[in-house]
Amino acid sequence: MDIIVDGYNVIFKIPELGYSTEKCDIEILRNRFLAILEQYKEKRKHKLIVVFDGKGYGNTSEARVAGIDVVFSRPGIDADEEIKRMVSNSENPRHITVITADRDIEQYVKKYGCKVVEPLAFYRDIKKKVERLQTSKKEGRLFRKVEDDEPASKYIGPSKAEAEYWLKVFSGKQENDKS
Numbered sequence: 640m641d642i643i644v645d646g647y648n649v650i651f652k653i654p655e656l657g658y659s660t661e662k663c664d665i666e667i668l669r670n671r672f673l674a675i676l677e678q679y680k681e682k683r684k685h686k687l688i689v690v691f692d693g694k695g696y697g698n699t700s701e702a703r704v705a706g707i708d709v710v711f712s713r714p715g716i717d718a719d720e721e722i723k724r725m726v727s728n729s730e731n732p733r734h735i736t737v738i739t740a741d742r743d744i745e746q747y748v749k750k751y752g753c754k755v756v757e758p759l760a761f762y763r764d765i766k767k768k769v770e771r772l773q774t775s776k777k778e779g780r781l782f783r784k785v786e787d788d789e790p791a792s793k794y795i796g797p798s799k800a801e802a803e804y805w806l807k808v809f810s811g812k813q814e815n816d817k818s
Contacts, residue, residue, distance in 0.1 A: 641729075642683075643722055644761075645739035646672070646691040652740050652758040670800040675765060677705040682768040688725070692718045719744050726751050 650656045650672050669691065680687055688708040712721040722744055726732050732751035738761045739745060745755045 641686040641688065641735045643725060643735060643737045644676075644687070644689040645718060645722060645737070645741060645744060645758075646689045647718065648739050648741055649758040649761065653762050656762075664804070667801050667804060673705075673707065673709065674801075675769065676707055678769045679765045680706050682771070690718045690721050690725075723747050726753055 646669065650668050656668060656672055656675075673689065676687060676689065686708070687706070688710060690710045690712065692712050710721060712718045716724075719741060722737065722739070726735060726737070726748045729735060729751070732748070732753050735748070735751075736754045736756055737744065737748045738756050738758060740758050749755060
């Protein structure tokens with residue numbers, strides 16, 4: 640089974656992931672979400688494709704992050720059209736689950752027999768899987784249950800890109816203070 644995630648649609652539907660870019664840089668939100676998906680991917684062996692609007696990694700429109708295909712829509716095409724293209728070009732669209740709250744995408748992919756899951760339901764499933772994974776990694780020690788109102792990032796820590804970003808921010812501030 641393949642899972643196609645409407646990236647920004649999911650991020651902005653889940654309050655603890657972002658809600659708005661005013662709170663955080665969009666790259667940090669994206670990297671935080673991908674870090675959570677990396678842990679989810681450890682438990683699931685499905686093909687996982689995350690589609691975002693626009694370019695992300697230099698001049699390439701696709702990247703691979705810990706077994707996750709990350710696709711940035713091509714110029715002139717938004718993520719919605721990219722997802723529709725993937726579904727319509729699929730040899731077996733009945734084996735695809737699309738994660739989105741976009742009604743237009745939902746109606747389109749259902750015509751091909753795809754399953755559609757709401758972002759919040761998918762995110763709750765991710766949190767359960769990540770929690771189980773962390774519990775098993777603690778070698779039998781009980782891991783504190785993640786409450787619904789607490790961000791998963793509190794337990795999994797920052798992504799590498801987030802850590803690098805904050806190191807730059809704080810190292811830049813220290814240099815300015817020395818002047």
